[in-house]
Amino acid sequence: AIFSVGVSQLNASLAHRIPAREENILPTFRKALDLAREDADRLCHWISQDVSEDDFINWVTGSVRRMWGKKGNREVQAQFESDEGRRSVFDMLINLAGYSMKTKDILKQCDRVVEGAVLMRSLLKKVSHN
8 A cells, every 4th residue: 555655745735725824834734743653653563563484484485585596595594593583574674685785786786676675575465464
């Protein structure tokens, strides 16, 4: 789903009220603050979602291996072998970004970032269905 961003909605609201009267600005500003808080809450919820061991293993051995081969599979998995605590969506995002930057070739880095976005999407599908 696509969600509005508070600032964009504020800009759209203000554009319809130009020239704005002082008494109209405060309610619009309050609404923008509420939307920004909702956006922040949604982001916090999204990045703190836990990834189960089964989802992680299936994702690494399936999607990651298909995208980046055995080497990428091993490197992504190795990042979490020492950390047996919880794995969050944010941890996975940071892990993929780190792997993407390991090559010195800037074009390869860009390719890996795009591929990482595809991998994150496949992971989020697994996490959100549980």
